[in-house]
Structure formats: structure tokens, C-alpha cells
Amino acid sequence: MDLEDVPGVGAKTAERLRELDDPAGALEREDVAAVASAPGISTGRAARIVRGAIRARHDDPGGFLATDRAREVYDAVLGLLQERATTTYAEHRLATLYPTASASRIEEVAAFAERAHERSLDPSVAEALADVEPIERPDDVTVRDRCLATADAETYQAATAAFPELPVEIVDDARGLADLARGYSSVVALDEAFAGVAIEGDVTVDPSAFDHPAEHIPERALAFFATNRASLRAAAAVHRRAGVDAPLDLDELEDALDDLAADGSVAGDEELERLNVAVDDLDAAVSTAESVANDRLRAAIEERDVTIEGADLLSLVERGAGVDSLLSRELADEYAAAVAAAREHVRDALALRNDEAERAVRIFGDEPTYPVERRDEAVSRLREALVAERDRRAAKRKRDLAGRLADLRAGASVLVRDALELDVELAVARFCADFDCTPAERGGVGFEIEGGRSPLLDVPFDDVEPVDYAVDGVALLSGVNSGGKTSTLDLVAVVVVLAHMGLPVPAESARVPAVEELHYHAKSQGTLDAGAFESTLRDFAALTRGADAKCVLVDELESITEPGASAKIVAGILEALHGAGATGVFVSHLAGEIRDAAEYEVDVDGIRAVGLKDGELVVERSPVKDLLARSTPELIVEKLAGEADDAAFYEDLLAKFDGDGP
Incomplete structure (x- = not known):
């Protein structure tokens, strides 16, 4: 498609x-x-x-x-x-x-x-x-400290497409590679022709780089998993708690995520953390070490009484010697102890290994001076060594972790998708449980609902009275005001809609016709003017075409015009729908008049009102077949006729009603 x-x-x-x-x-x-x-x-x-x-x-x-x-x-x-x-x-x-x-x-x-x-x-x-969210694409990952190199134009195009995160450079020869090595921390040559060529710098030859991208651009996999880390953990928890099969090893995924920081860096590596701290704290540690040495040396000087004979003083002056010579002669041991304390502070503060500590020794010289001062060149060399070691370890850990995660990427996407789809299933399951749904049958003419309860009513579902209702063809539904006619239509509409969605329906059992269209006309708000009335008639004329594939539900259509004309119009519409084999229910207070005006025996169902209690209607919600329900006024007159005062008056009024109800 x-x-x-x-x-x-x-x-x-x-x-x-x-x-x-x-x-x-x-x-x-x-x-x-x-x-x-x-x-x-x-x-x-x-x-x-x-x-x-x-x-x-x-x-x-x-x-x-x-x-x-x-x-x-x-x-x-x-x-x-x-x-x-x-x-x-x-x-x-x-x-x-x-x-x-x-x-x-x-x-x-x-x-x-x-x-x-x-x-x-x-x-x-x-x-x-x-906590499960759809998989997100990470923001553009850009790496500028390393590059790919090739002498072939086609390889260049392929590499640019395959590795959008990395610079790809065109080179002519080994000299070009060497130039790149001076500008990038590492270079990967994609051409076999460069194999065996000795080039100074971090240059590797890997013609198969396209087959294992995680080794050369680990940031791709790390960024994906860092961006979706929380959702992946939640999706793993969903699979465990729901007891559903996962598309990957959950333990392996969670272990890998434990090694991944939120920013895409490697977590949980004590040695890498040590090196990061050492690089970050180097200047502060050296400054503190200077203070340690100078404080000790100052204290030693203040505690010593140094006597210089005249001949010695003259000799020092003649040689141009200064305080340093005096320190060397008189306080050599104290200076050595102060510098040793400074070196120890640097080693301990930065948790340096022995080989690193040997470099740190050079930060403070052995020749006595005051004040004690760092050797910036030695500090720089130590920093370069620490940074290089940190970057080597970080790169290796990144490659290792990216390799583990790259193998999990496809399964990770499916893991999240399956968790989200499970939520869709659970929503349907909750709907079915909350509204006591069962699968409906489709087919035949008319519908049949047993124990149906509409979830659209503004009352707790457990308080909704179940309704049994069946219609074969097209029927009129009569009943008192507020007796449940519209809610019955709503129930039928809900059952028809859900059944044609393929979902269970809120009923003990149900059968609905297999129709192509649902036409549900709500109650009209007052009499229509001539133009709107004409438009409504055109709509119903069109509705009768192909009516055998339609379910028609209409609520009090007679309100569109005068009662006498309405009864005749509705009767004509019912005749057309009946002749076309449609399924439908028309709610009407003019059921008797419509039945009399129709040229066929219209089915009239009624929602039976059994009386009034404390001013409230008492009704049987399930429509009764072949019953023209009594109106609310009739019930009130009947109630008054049973009372002593003016009983004869009310009995005469009651005789005016032509209802067929008991």
C-alpha cells in the first residue's frame, strides 16, 4: 500500500x-x-x-x-x-x-x-x-574530536550517511592521514589501502567499520538509551509484574542501564570516577598542598634561632647568595619535610596511583625555596597524563557499554511498544469489567438485548436498572416523561456502536443486526421553521434508500411540527423503513396516533409506569411488547380519582384517556 x-x-x-x-x-x-x-x-x-x-x-x-x-x-x-x-x-x-x-x-x-x-x-x-512513554529519538549527537577518513568518493558518501554524528574527511594519501591525526584525537581510515602504513598518532584502519558502528560512535547507542532510560526501566517493570514475555533479557537490560548515567556517560566505574575527580580537583589540590608546605616551613622558621657569624654573612653576600642558601644550610630537613607533606597531600587528595604519584613528585622541587611554589610545567604534565588516562578508559567503557546496548536496541523499542500496547488491552479489560460486558452476536434482522445497562447515565453504573429489549424491524417506543425512553435509545446505540467496533457490550447477552450505518436522531429542540422542516424531510427521504443496511433510532420526531401532521409524517417514514427492511426504534408520545395513521400494523412497545410514589414515577424500565404506555397526566388523574375529594370529577377526566395500558 x-x-x-x-x-x-x-x-x-x-x-x-x-x-x-x-x-x-x-x-x-x-x-x-x-x-x-x-x-x-x-x-x-x-x-x-x-x-x-x-x-x-x-x-x-x-x-x-x-x-x-x-x-x-x-x-x-x-x-x-x-x-x-x-x-x-x-x-x-x-x-x-x-x-x-x-x-x-x-x-x-x-x-x-x-x-x-x-x-x-x-x-x-x-x-x-x-512511567512508560513512547521511545524518543535523542537530540542530534555530534562528535567533533574524532573522524573517519577515506580516499574514495563513494565510501565518503556511504560513511556520511551511515555516520552522521562524525566528521568524514577525504584524504589523498598517508600524509593526509597524518595531518588529520594532528587535528583529531583519533582517526579511522576506511580504506584497506591504508593498512600497514605507519602514521604517528591515534590512527586505525577499519574497512568494516560499517558493520559495527557502536565501536566507532558509541555515543549513538548511549544517547538512545540515556534518553529513554526511565521509560525502559518502567517497561521492564510492567513486563515483570504482568508476567508477560519480554523481547529481550530484562536482567541484561537493567544491568546495562545501571552502567549508564542520565547524560549518556558511563556510570558505576570507580576508576573512571577517580580519574574524573583527579582532573577536576588537580588545581585545588596543588594549591592546598602549597599552603600545607608553606605553613609547615613558616612554623619551622619561626621556631628556629639562626645565628650567622660575620665571616659567614660576608661570604654569603660576596657570593650573591640569598635566603634560599640560608634555608639550604640551616633548614634543609625542615624544607624536605614540608615538601613531602605537600606531595602526600596531592597524592591523597587525588587518590593517585603509584605511577601518577611519581609524576606528582615533580610538582614541588627538592631545592629549598621560600615560599614553596608549584612547578606549573609539572602540573600540566600530570594533568595531561590524567586526562589521557581518563579519556582512554572512558572511550573503552563507552565502546564496551555501547556494544552491549546496541545488541539490545531493537528489543528495547519493542519492549516499550509492548508495554504501551498492554495498556491499551488493560483499558479495554477495565471497561469490560466496569460495565459487565459480553461479546455481542451480529446478524439477522432487528436486535435483542438482555440485561443491558447504559454506561452513559449520570448515575453509578451499579445503580442502573437492567433493561431487556428486542425489536424485529421497526418499532414505536412509548412511555411517560422521564420513564427511560431516551436512555433506552442510548443503550441500543451503545450496543450497536460497540458491537461494530468489535468490542463487548454492557449486557448479559446481545444480538445486533450487521448494518453499515447508524442513524440516531436526537430530540428536536422545538418546532422547525418551513425551511428546516423541509430539510428534515429530505434527510429522511434519503434515509429510506438502502435502509436495509441501516439502524435508525429517532427520539420524538413529532416535535418538528404540529402533532396532527407529525403523526402522519412519522407514519409515512415508518412505512418506508418497514418496507425497506430497516431496523429501528422511534420514540414518540403520539404512538397511538401514528399507529392509527400507518397503513401496516406498527409494533408499539411501552415502558410501563406502574404509578406514582412520593411524587416520583415508578416504572418498569424494560419495554413491554404491544403496550401503548400511559402518559404522566393520566397517572396523576388516576391517582386523584382514587382519593375521596372530587373523585367523580377525576373519574370523568380519566374516562377521556384512550390509552391501552392497564
């Missing part, structure tokens, strides 16, 4: 997707995180792209949600699913689940939902998931 064949993907978006390692694979496995890693594509946009790819793969033209109210029901159901996700990724990923007429897509999601339903809802897994 070409990327531009995906609905919603134009040329610019396709170009961005092509920057992924495997854009087609990402779309095939519905990997929202991978798609979102393409430049300029947000996670929400990625979810829409994946959804378009799903439609293309299943040859789904879309359009199942044919009305605003149908889309509102889907949005509400999706919101309930997303509320049960732990990660933002799962919220976006759940948006790729949508109602469709495609049997293959429904079966695909149903298999996924079956796996999800078997997941254990361990709170510790959700706790670990909270």
Missing part, C-alpha cells in the same frame, strides 16, 4: 512518514508511537493516520456514524475507554478503534478484545505503566 493511498495522508505527510525506518510496518501493526516519531506528526495526528490505514487495509469507506448524535454516542463510549488508560499513548491508540461495517476489521478487534478480557487487572502494573 502506497503511503498516499492512506486516507488523510497527502504528499507532505507521506514525505515525513518516509523518514521512519519502516513506515509501512508501523502502519500495518497500528503503531501510533512509531508514526508519531516522524518529524512534525503529533500523537493525535498519528492516531488519525493509523485509523486511515486501517480503513484502507479493510476496504472500509467509513460513514458508519451517520448523524451527530451517533457520533456523540461513539465519543462518549471512546471517552469511557480512554478514561481507563494509564498512558497518554493508550488514549490515542484507543481512538483507532471505531465502529465499521467491515467484518474483517470487527473480527480483528474482537480477537484483540478477547485477549484483553483475559488480562489480570493488577494495580501494580498500572503503577509501572505510569
Whole structure:
């Protein structure tokens, strides 16, 4: 499938997707995180792209949600699913689940939902998931202290593409390599022709460098794992707690991450840490050592009484000698002790090894002077030695660690992706558990719901009364105000939407027709003007075309115009839908009038109101077949007729009602 064949993907978006390692694979496995890693594509946009790819793969033209109210029901159901996700990724990923007429897509999601339903809802897994984020690309890694070199133009182009982090230089001969070695800390020659050539400096010949990039650019692997370190640890914890197989050795991954600092450097190496401290603290240690030596020497001088005879003084003056000669003659031992203390301080403060301590000895000379002063050249040589040793060890540890991590990179990406996908499954599992869902059957004419409870009601789900309702074809639903007619329509819509998403439904059992479109028309807000009324009639005329593939739910359509005309219009619409073999429910307070106006025997179901209690309606929520439900006014008149005062008046009023209810 070409990327531009995906609905919603134009040329610019396709170009961005092509920057992924495997854009087609990402779309095939519905990997929202991978798609979102393409430049300029947000996670929400990625979810829409994946959804378009799903439609293309299943040859789904879309359009199942044919009305605003149908889309509102889907949005509400999706919101309930997303509320049960732990990660933002799962919220976006759940948006790729949508109602469709495609049997293959429904079966695909149903298999996924079956796996999800078997997941254990361990709170510790959700706790670990909270720290899992999609894999991020590290910021551009740039290395400037070393380079690659080649004399071949094609090799140059290949190296530039394969090693964007490193400078790649063109050289003509060994002299060119030597020049590079003077400007870079290390040079890797990519041409076999340079093998055996003696060049001063850190120059290696490695024509196979393309096969093991971690050795020459360890920063690549280290940056990737440092950037995603927290998420990888969390994903490992998710796999352990959930008891699911991991795509790599978790112990090996965690051990390698223990050796990696957050900034991408090597951690946990005591010797490397010692060298880092020694380099950083060298100047301070030497300065303190100077103070130690001078303090001791000053104290020794202050404690000594030095007597110089006249002939000795004259001799010193004639020779041009100064205090140093006097120190050498009179305080040689004290000076040696002061310098020894200074050298010991440097060695101890910097934790120097014996060979390093030998270099540190040269910082302070053996010839007595006052004040005691460092030899800057010796300090510089010690610093160069420490830096060189530090850099050699850091480079080796980087290469070693990068080699370990490079082998884990592919599995690490899958580890995080699997953890995020597990969150999607767990969200579905929580939805099914919270709303007592079971898989629905699809097929046949009409629908049948047993023990259904709508999750859209603004009451705790456990307080929702279960509803049994079945319709064969098109039926009218009657009932008192606030008796549950609209919530029953919502329940039917929820069951139809979820079943066509491939997900279980909130019912003890359910069967829905396999339809291509859901038309749910909400209650109209008042009488329509002539233009809007005409437009509504055109909509229903179009609805009757191909109605056998549609589920139609309509809430009080009669409110669009006068009651007398409404009954005739609704009756005509029912006749057309019935003749076309549609499935539908029309809620109406004019059920009796509509039935009388229709030219076929319309099924009329009623939500039975059994009376009033403390001013509140008492109803049986499950619609009763062949029942024209009584209205609220009738119930109130009936209640008053049973009282002593003015009973005859109320009985006469009650006789005016033509309802068929008991």
C-alpha cells in the first residue's frame, strides 16, 4: 500500500512518514508511537493516520456514524475507554478503534478484545505503566574530536550517511592521514589501502567499520538509551509484574542501564570516577598542598634561632647568595619535610596511583625555596597524563557499554511498544469489567438485548436498572416523561456502536443486526421553521434508500411540527423503513396516533409506569411488547380519582384517556 493511498495522508505527510525506518510496518501493526516519531506528526495526528490505514487495509469507506448524535454516542463510549488508560499513548491508540461495517476489521478487534478480557487487572502494573512513554529519538549527537577518513568518493558518501554524528574527511594519501591525526584525537581510515602504513598518532584502519558502528560512535547507542532510560526501566517493570514475555533479557537490560548515567556517560566505574575527580580537583589540590608546605616551613622558621657569624654573612653576600642558601644550610630537613607533606597531600587528595604519584613528585622541587611554589610545567604534565588516562578508559567503557546496548536496541523499542500496547488491552479489560460486558452476536434482522445497562447515565453504573429489549424491524417506543425512553435509545446505540467496533457490550447477552450505518436522531429542540422542516424531510427521504443496511433510532420526531401532521409524517417514514427492511426504534408520545395513521400494523412497545410514589414515577424500565404506555397526566388523574375529594370529577377526566395500558 502506497503511503498516499492512506486516507488523510497527502504528499507532505507521506514525505515525513518516509523518514521512519519502516513506515509501512508501523502502519500495518497500528503503531501510533512509531508514526508519531516522524518529524512534525503529533500523537493525535498519528492516531488519525493509523485509523486511515486501517480503513484502507479493510476496504472500509467509513460513514458508519451517520448523524451527530451517533457520533456523540461513539465519543462518549471512546471517552469511557480512554478514561481507563494509564498512558497518554493508550488514549490515542484507543481512538483507532471505531465502529465499521467491515467484518474483517470487527473480527480483528474482537480477537484483540478477547485477549484483553483475559488480562489480570493488577494495580501494580498500572503503577509501572505510569512511567512508560513512547521511545524518543535523542537530540542530534555530534562528535567533533574524532573522524573517519577515506580516499574514495563513494565510501565518503556511504560513511556520511551511515555516520552522521562524525566528521568524514577525504584524504589523498598517508600524509593526509597524518595531518588529520594532528587535528583529531583519533582517526579511522576506511580504506584497506591504508593498512600497514605507519602514521604517528591515534590512527586505525577499519574497512568494516560499517558493520559495527557502536565501536566507532558509541555515543549513538548511549544517547538512545540515556534518553529513554526511565521509560525502559518502567517497561521492564510492567513486563515483570504482568508476567508477560519480554523481547529481550530484562536482567541484561537493567544491568546495562545501571552502567549508564542520565547524560549518556558511563556510570558505576570507580576508576573512571577517580580519574574524573583527579582532573577536576588537580588545581585545588596543588594549591592546598602549597599552603600545607608553606605553613609547615613558616612554623619551622619561626621556631628556629639562626645565628650567622660575620665571616659567614660576608661570604654569603660576596657570593650573591640569598635566603634560599640560608634555608639550604640551616633548614634543609625542615624544607624536605614540608615538601613531602605537600606531595602526600596531592597524592591523597587525588587518590593517585603509584605511577601518577611519581609524576606528582615533580610538582614541588627538592631545592629549598621560600615560599614553596608549584612547578606549573609539572602540573600540566600530570594533568595531561590524567586526562589521557581518563579519556582512554572512558572511550573503552563507552565502546564496551555501547556494544552491549546496541545488541539490545531493537528489543528495547519493542519492549516499550509492548508495554504501551498492554495498556491499551488493560483499558479495554477495565471497561469490560466496569460495565459487565459480553461479546455481542451480529446478524439477522432487528436486535435483542438482555440485561443491558447504559454506561452513559449520570448515575453509578451499579445503580442502573437492567433493561431487556428486542425489536424485529421497526418499532414505536412509548412511555411517560422521564420513564427511560431516551436512555433506552442510548443503550441500543451503545450496543450497536460497540458491537461494530468489535468490542463487548454492557449486557448479559446481545444480538445486533450487521448494518453499515447508524442513524440516531436526537430530540428536536422545538418546532422547525418551513425551511428546516423541509430539510428534515429530505434527510429522511434519503434515509429510506438502502435502509436495509441501516439502524435508525429517532427520539420524538413529532416535535418538528404540529402533532396532527407529525403523526402522519412519522407514519409515512415508518412505512418506508418497514418496507425497506430497516431496523429501528422511534420514540414518540403520539404512538397511538401514528399507529392509527400507518397503513401496516406498527409494533408499539411501552415502558410501563406502574404509578406514582412520593411524587416520583415508578416504572418498569424494560419495554413491554404491544403496550401503548400511559402518559404522566393520566397517572396523576388516576391517582386523584382514587382519593375521596372530587373523585367523580377525576373519574370523568380519566374516562377521556384512550390509552391501552392497564
